[in-house]
Amino acid sequence: MNIPAGTLGLIANPRYDWMYSFDANDQAGHRDIFCPRGRVLGGSSAINGSIYIRGARSDYDRWASLGNTGWGYRDVLPYFTRHENFEGDSSPWHGVGGELNVTRLRSPHRVSNAFVAAALEAGHRFNDDFNGATQAGFGHYHVTQRHGERMSSSRSFLHPVLSRPNLTIVTDALVERILFQNRTATGIEFVHDRVKHVFNARREIVLSAGTIGSPQLLMLSGIGPAQHLSDLGIRTVHALPGVGYNLHDHQDILMAFDSPRSDLFGLSIRALPWLAASPFSYYLDRKGPWTSNTVEAGGFFKSSASQIEPDLQLIIRPLLGNQPKSRIPRGHGFSVHISLMRPASRGRLLLRSADPADKPLLQSNFLSGGDDARRLSLGIAEVRRIVSMPAMSAFRGDEIEPGKHRQSEDALSDYVHSHVATTFHPVGTCKMGTDAMAVVNPDLRVCGIDGLRVADASIMPAITSGNTNAPSIMIGEKCAALILG
Template identity: 45%
Template sequence: MFDYLIIGGGSAGCVLAARLSENPDISVALLEAGPPDTSVLIHCPAGLAVLAKTGQANWQFQTVPQAGLNGRAGYQPRGKVLGGSSSVNAMIYTRGHRADYDHWAAQGNPGWAYEDVLPYFKRAEHNQRGADAFHGASGPLNVMDLAQPNRFGPVFVEAALQAGFEPNPDFNAERQDGVGLYQVTHKNGERFSAAKAYLTPNLTRPNLRVFTGAHVTRILLERKRAVGVEFHHEGAVKQLKASREVLLCAGALQSPQILMLSGVGPHAHLLENGIATLHDLPGVGQNLHDHPDVVLVVDAPQAKDLFGLSFSGMVRAIQGIFEWRRHRSGLLTSNFAEAGGFIKSQVSEPIPDLQLHFVVGKLVNHGRTTTFGHGYSCHVCLLRPRSRGSVTLASKDPLEPPLIDPNFLGERDDMDRLIRGFKLMRQILAQPALAAIGGRELAASARARTDAEIEHFIRDHADTIYHPAGTCRMGPGTLDVVDAQLRVRGIEALRVVDASVMPRLVAGNTNAPVIMIAEKAADLIRAAQV
């Protein structure tokens, strides 16, 4: 018996495990389906390229065929390891726009406006630039400028300035608009995941137990109260009980799946899958949305200091391995997506609706397709998509992946914004700073010149940029799943704490916001102990 059971050892689960176990009188168990985060590919920042190619530490989900992507099934990578997606992501630290959180509050979620959540961002953060009105310098999560950025990140920024965009040295301060170099979750030349920040330093606490290889199959309910979990572990089906609360932190794709497997969800859907309805909650699994993203790739064979597969590139990589192993410095400290920015698809937009990620290498098919030679890539993603989809059950088999339908580009407005964004991205890459390299856009996109041709390219090539959210939406409505305290409506002693509770996706990378949500949740949970 534990006081708290935490389902999922990703970003939110690691934060909760650390914060709740600060009280020595409270016992906490964390259950993670994946392994410990021991792989060198996790800790070496550039190891993410190999992780992407091999699928290591990754659930490797697929969407159902997407009409908006010309019938293609999209790739949905999610971390399956301690640290979750923070152990396999590109380590970019952004929070979104202040308007995102004010919107959450305006939807009936008191305590979630920007001024309410800013203290939790600061509490989590140890920014090596130092503390100020927007940043903390004493939190567990190390945030820093890239120690040895590739020289082409600043070249991209220069090109964007030549295209008329404003510089922005800090996307998480007074304003989000503009272009610059991203800060990253690194420390001493290594990835600094939520596991390394929150969990690893506290594993010796006697009141904290971590189970890896523990695949939770359902939450145990008694008279609409969560009392424990059932999970597969070491070849057996086991159960653990919770005297206080069960905290569901399995992410936007698996938190709704686990709720439905437990009998909490839309009655008709549970019925068709042969699951007894213990609590009819229609919104579970609804409101799925993500940042649709398309990549423009440029072949630049003369730019040998860009990442690439060539003889010289392999020599540099081998040298980088020795330098990283000896000094935790050099080539392999790159997160690849080193620069970018937040821009408006048209002048009339009040705040940025697009995000750019500039990658110092040729990125095709999430890095899973081998591409030879040197070059660079640029992503453009839509920050506030109108399209909404769902996560549903494929069957009552808890080991079968859920049916994931983001409904990418289901709304015409989403496509129109991406077309405008694609043209702006191309305009930046055509500026003298980058044109001087002599690169050539790959043929697949180079053929797309008219809006109709660009739309066709987008539908053939767009996919996620890894930010699913919204499937256990927070709010007071009939299709909302949790309240402003993150408590599941109609069920006692059960909260959801992850990106699934976002009423609307934040305008930026989601790791820092999920850590913030968990920091705030820890306070909400502790307040309920009194």
């Protein structure tokens, strides 16, 4: 699990992945959309692409403008730098000496370098640090690695303190509900080895089950929309209508290109020599293809001049990403993900039943709001322009997806609606705020409940720009500070 390229064998593997899906909707081709979530210590940070992106300054200032005092960019930056150990030049934007190692890729693939060069040829600016002064531009992503190994939140923060006497870890356990006395959280009930157990809280409980697990557990415990709970026979402890609402994600469109180059990740007879040499490069020198997170480079840009700030993110992969059932794709090519940073579409999470073992219903409502589909179509056009630049000529083959036959506005719109997916960044189902639909207040306390906080991506009132692992860790860091006062 610590080999970065090993993410290809972790996602869609039931041993490590909860294997959730967004349910089909009219705007997204009437099909279920895969939504992986980590089923291991460290959660999704143990199976993700290890990209370290904090988001734009305006993301957090927007949170603060919604009434979330203490969550503006200047407020949260110290919590990012506090736990960071940045392996790079000294910078006011980065910290040194923290638990989480942030660095650059050791052996980025040549196609990633070429893609960045092509973006510059297309007129985009170079950005050497997406977590610095500005997010706009193209370059290589920082990653949560150390010595060529994945550094999940578990390896970074938990493993070094396993010997602490005040820490107990129980794995392979299913938390079924939070226990209450009136409106005060007093403990949790969970099943381990088919036996029910109770842990009682002396002061308070912090719920960090993620965007899917946290609202699910609140509702199973009687905290949520009263009618929904009543319909399932769950006694309402406290009616909180916002639980499960505001579900959203970076909607994603994948483009795939064939390539004549056999050094791109994939299975073929021509690739056997470098595939055979890869383990030796990794174990002897911690370099080579195995150190790749397979999502190495890209950038942020505006879909149109009318946008105030970048609203699309591109991520290039040195492999064909249109073969979801293959751990390692057959044949050679590269893929580009187009991710929508500020989606208007909002969905909802609902319980299917009162059984904690039942996966909840995830209604994505992708492409149902604003001009989400149009902006993704504009992203396709920009990728085509970048890939057509001279810097990509050695890697460029035929466009497999969407394909050259899809050129008109209607054809691209049809492709977007029939192929939209998720960038695996669901957020928002326990929204932080001060309005009637808020689930937690700016201190991350569950509204109307004593002794219970939520600290994970579910509290985001609006999704951050870019990969959500770094902001989620920051939320945990800030929660710890709030608890300590």
